[in-house]
Amino acid sequence: MASHHWRQCRTRPARVRDLLPAEGVAVTAWQGSTRRSRLPKDWPRIRARVLRRDKGVCQAVFSDGRQCAQPANQVDHIVPGDDHSMTNLRALCTWCHARKSAQEGGTAAALTRVRTERPKPTHPALDD
Ligand SMILES: [Zn+2]
Secondary structure, rough: OOHHHHHHHHOOOHHHHOOOOOOHHHHHHHOOOOOOOOOOOOOOHHHHHHHOOOOOOOHHHHHHEEEEEOOOOEEEEEOOOOOOOOHHEEEEEEEHHHHHHHHHHHOHHHHHHHHHHOOOOOHHHOOO
């Protein structure tokens, strides 16, 4: 019996090609889904420009109005999607970017958690 059970639980290696959407299919389908938008070819340059404009400082503002101001190494789309213009981009630190990504891509439960959660006192920006 044990060996039978073992065989049932074993997952067969999936064929990766069957699981991935065909090239180009997702381009028109990203809207309204949680799929990450595609980044333009010159994204590294745009990204560098945003970080330079924001002086490498996290632009996130907490609910109490204070700016995070930690060293930023992420570039965030203020409005998620395909708008890669400078006005829709801002520098964020890893922590704030992870927090925002969780908000956008997360489940309803994650949304509630993020909204009600106070910034953690362990965050270096809140220690001063
Ligand atoms: Zn931050």
